[in-house]
Amino acid sequence: MKKSSIIVVLAVFVIVSLFGVNRSVHAEFIDVPSRASKEVQYLSTGGIAHGSSATTFGAEKKVTRMEAAAFIGRALQLNGKKRNTNFKDVGSGIFASGYIQSAVETGILSGYDGGRFLPYKEVTRGEMAVMLSKAFGYQFGGKLSGAANALTTRGIAKGLSDGTFGADQYIKRSDFAVFLARAINPELRTKAFSSYKxxxxxxxxxxxxxxxxxxxxxxxxxxxxxxxxxxxxxxxxxxxxxxxxxxxxxxxxxxxxxxxxxxxRPPAEVDKRIAGQTIILDPGHGGSDPGAVGFGVREKDVVLSTGLKVNNLLKQTPFKVKMTRSDDRFITINQRSSFARKNGGSVFVSIHANASSSPGAKGTETIYYSAANPHGADSKLLAAKIQDRMVKAWRLSNRGIKSTRQLGRSLGVLNNNSVPAALAELGFITNKSENQKLKSDYWQTVMAKAIYDGILDYYKAKGYKVDSFYSIK
Ligand SMILES: [Zn+2]
Known part of the structure; x- marks a missing residue:
């Protein structure tokens, strides 16, 4: 057989196999009570809920935390690829490890003290209400009662016959499926709730x-x-x-x-000055200098991947962008501070993670140099705009903006710079929970957008027309 024919035959085989998998979705599970059959079928059609065997759904079984992660993860199409997680009790071999890690990174689920997730722990109705509220973005004031209310007002869940929500009762797989299906599709809800906006x-x-x-x-x-x-x-x-x-x-x-x-649309008025601006991005450390290290995570890796994400966003605009380093290499402080001058830079943004010997030290801060620098005021403005966006993005403690003088440190990368310059400290790599955000690809993306939007805010404050470039509208 010719090579090309083999490829065609293989392709057809793959398509038929995929199609076959879709078609084998079960018409009906024998153990699903009629009150839940429509919803279980709905989730099954979308590959969101799987049976516990070929003919049964395990409808009466209680939902475990790992099953809940898989249900929600499939519904939201989170990355479910089995992998290592933040938790010592969830190995990469556990079927839902990928969904657990994704749900934690997106803030839908969280773990317990001691680095544990408790994957086999059964889920209560109250916990389910909080999970669904977080997954679907319902305001619930961080309270269980608020989450129960968010679901009942939307016609997703009803209270029990005794008038309570039954927050402490464990939830069965069939009931979890009912609530999840209703959250997805308003037509399955018990009452009309208009969220058209x-x-x-x-x-x-x-x-x-x-x-x-x-x-x-x-x-x-x-x-x-x-x-x-x-x-x-x-x-x-x-x-x-x-x-x-x-x-x-x-x-x-x-x-x-x-x-x-x-x-x-009539062609938007393009601010021609933007193309004349070059943003210099400076991921700290690199090569033989790992920067700060916390829980096995190296600052040089975190700030490089975040910096590359900012770079990708800026590349989609008329702004020019240059990086002091775009791979894992060592560069000196002097090379960094002279980089902007040598490369026609307009502003300089250095990206770092903080560290402290005190594990409780936390928060986001941005540093600038003010003294005896013709760009002192602009550096402060740049720092303020980036800081504001970063705090909104990660919601860590706001340590504010600080001049190098306030900080009592001389930072050559700022002091010797020839353009407005700011140094962003995303969070503390030595703080357990901030470390989780720093190493997470999802949160790095969120932070990169914040730094990018902060740079746009700076230019907007300087009178540039940048409105069409924002990542968060
Ligand atoms: Zn650093």
């Missing part, structure tokens, strides 16, 4: 409206191009919309929030 327009014709947030769900209708719809919540890249009598999920990528297509 956005007016959107379709970007493409022949757009499928589906019963659930993935292509596994059936299409219930199609929308033409440039049709106005109203949007409710979004899940994993899908938005629940209403258009006339049609309701369902459409891919968010095919929706826009302005009536007129970008291309048809």
């Amino acid at each position: 956005k007016t959107l327009w379709t970007n493409t014709g022949d757009l499928n409206v589906r019963t659930g947030p993935s292509v596994s769900y059936a299409s219930v209708g199609k929308l033409a191009k440039d049709v106005k719809v109203i949007g409710a919540h979004s899940i994993a890249g899908w938005t629940y919309i209403k258009s006339g009598r049609l309701t369902g999920f459409v891919s968010t990528a095919y929706l826009r929030d302005t009536e007129i297509l970008k291309a048809e």
Whole structure:
């Protein structure tokens, strides 16, 4: 057989196998009570809930924390690839290890003291309410009663016959499935709850409206191009919309929030000065200098990957961007401070993580140099704008902005710089919980957007037109 024919045959085989897996989703599990059958079927169709065997769902079994992580993780399409986790009791071999790690990184679940997750611990109705509130972004004031209320007002859960929510009672798999399905699809809820809040327009014709947030769900209708719809919540890249009598999920990528297509808009006035600005990004340390180390995490790695993410964001704008280092190499302080001058830099942003011998030391701060520097005021402005965004992004303690004089330290990378310069200390690598954020790819992305938006805030304050470039609108 010719090589190309083999590839075709293999491709067909793969497609048929994939199709076969989808089709083998169970029509009905024999142990699911009728009150939950529609919802279990709904989750099963989307590959969100799996049976405990070919014919049974394990409907009466209590939900464990790892099962809850898998249910929610599949619904939100979090990264479920089995891997090492933050927890000593969740090895990479556990089926839900990937979902547990992703759910923790996105703040939906958290662990217990002593670095444990307790994967086999059973989940109560109250805990379920908190998990779903966090997963779907319901305001609940951090309280169990608030989470119960968030679910009941939306018609996702009902109280028990005794008038309480039954927060301490363990929840069965079938009931968890009911609540999760209702959170995803408003049509399964016990009462109408309008969360339509956005007016959107379709970007493409022949757009499928589906019963659930993935292509596994059936299409219930199609929308033409440039049709106005109203949007409710979004899940994993899908938005629940209403258009006339049609309701369902459409891919968010095919929706826009302005009536007129970008291309048809009068060309936006481009601030030509932006292309003349070069942002210098300076991830600290590198090579033989690991920087601070906490819980096995090295500052040089964290600040490089965060810096590269800021770099990627800036590259999508007319701003020019240069990095003092974009790989794991050692550079001296003098090389860093002269880099901006040699490379036509306009502003200089150094990225670091803090460290302390006291494990309780915590928070985010930004440092600038003010004395005897023609850019003192601009450096302070740059530091303030970046600090503000960083604190909002990670919600760590706000240690504020500090001049090198206040800090009582001379930082050559700032003092000897020839342009407005700021040094961001993202958080303490020596603090257990801040260390978790520092090493997390998800939180690094969040922080990179914050630093990027902070740089834009600086330029906006200086009178530049940067509104169209923000990562967080
Ligand atoms: Zn450092």
